[in-house]
Amino acid sequence: MNIKGLDYNTQREKLVLPEYGREVQNMADYAIGLKTKAERLRCAYTIVATMERMFPQVRESADYKQKLWDHLALMTDFKLDIDWPYDVSGAKVILDKPQPVPYPMSRIPVRHYGSMVFELFDQLKMMEPGPERDQLVALTANQMKRDLVQWSHGYSDDEKVADDLARYTDGKIQLDLDTFKFEKINTRERQQATPSKKRKRK
Numbered sequence: 001m002n003i004k005g006l007d008y009n010t011q012r013e014k015l016v017l018p019e020y021g022r023e024v025q026n027m028a029d030y031a032i033g034l035k036t037k038a039e040r041l042r043c044a045y046t047i048v049a050t051m052e053r054m055f056p057q058v059r060e061s062a063d064y065k066q067k068l069w070d071h072l073a074l075m076t077d078f079k080l081d082i083d084w085p086y087d088v089s090g091a092k093v094i095l096d097k098p099q100p101v102p103y104p105m106s107r108i109p110v111r112h113y114g115s116m117v118f119e120l121f122d123q124l125k126m127m128e129p130g131p132e133r134d135q136l137v138a139l140t141a142n143q144m145k146r147d148l149v150q151w152s153h154g155y156s157d158d159e160k161v162a163d164d165l166a167r168y169t170d171g172k173i174q175l176d177l178d179t180f181k182f183e184k185i186n187t188r189e190r191q192q193a194t195p196s197k198k199r200k201r202k
Contacts, residue, residue: 016074016075016077016095017071017074017075019055020051020054020071020075024047024050024051024054024075025075027043027046027047027050028047028072028075028076028080029076030043031043031044031047031076031080032076032079032080032081037081037082037083040080040081040082041082041083044072044080044082047072048065048068048069048072051068051071051072052064052068065085065086066086069084069085069086069088070086070088070090070091070094071091071094072088073088073091074091074092074094074095078091109168110164112147112148112150112151113144113147113164114147117140117143117144117147118168120136120139120140120143121140121165121168121169123136124136124137124140124169124172124173125169125170125172137165137173137175138180140165141161141162141165141175141180141182142182142183144161144164144165145158145161145182145183145185146185148160148161149185156185158177158182159177161175161182162174162175162177
């Protein structure tokens with residue numbers, strides 16, 4: 001529905017950089033149409049100063065002047081014929097969308113240990129017996145126990161840790177529970193890590 005005198009944003013040309021608003025875009029369009037290069041350059045400096053006043057926080061960046069002139073180049077679609085005080089040839093990179101970061105989707109037999117612990121299992125399977133492997137066994141076993149405590153709301157079975165450690169290392173690691181001592185788990189940290197459920201009001 002068109003109503004005379006009303007101007008809707010949906011009917012207007014899409015803004016290149018919406019954060020500056022349509023007034024600044026109109027100023028940029030106006031600068032392109034000026035007759036002399038001196039007028040266009042003077043107008044360009046005025047536009048950049050306006051952009052800087054709109055976002056004073058940009059001054060915290062060392063190259064903020066470069067960014068403002070790059071933005072002006074984009075808003076004028078590089079049609080503003082002036083002697084640019086900065087090289088704006090790389091400004092188009094600003095509009096390029098970053099490539100999506102691939103999310104690791106590795107499958108693991110049980111969720112409560114997490115992928116990092118299974119990476120430790122794989123590492124342990126390849127290591128030769130010795131002090132270095134013993135240290136990694138201790139680190140892995142203690143992390144497994146912390147994970148079990150976290151997932152089972154405070155309950156953990158040392159034998160389960162030993163059984164799982166043997167199972168997921170293909171029998172290479174046999175934890176002797178008669179000699180191995182687990183680290184003491186701070187229950188306060190566990191409670192802070194696990195969000196408490198609010199009691200229902202009767």
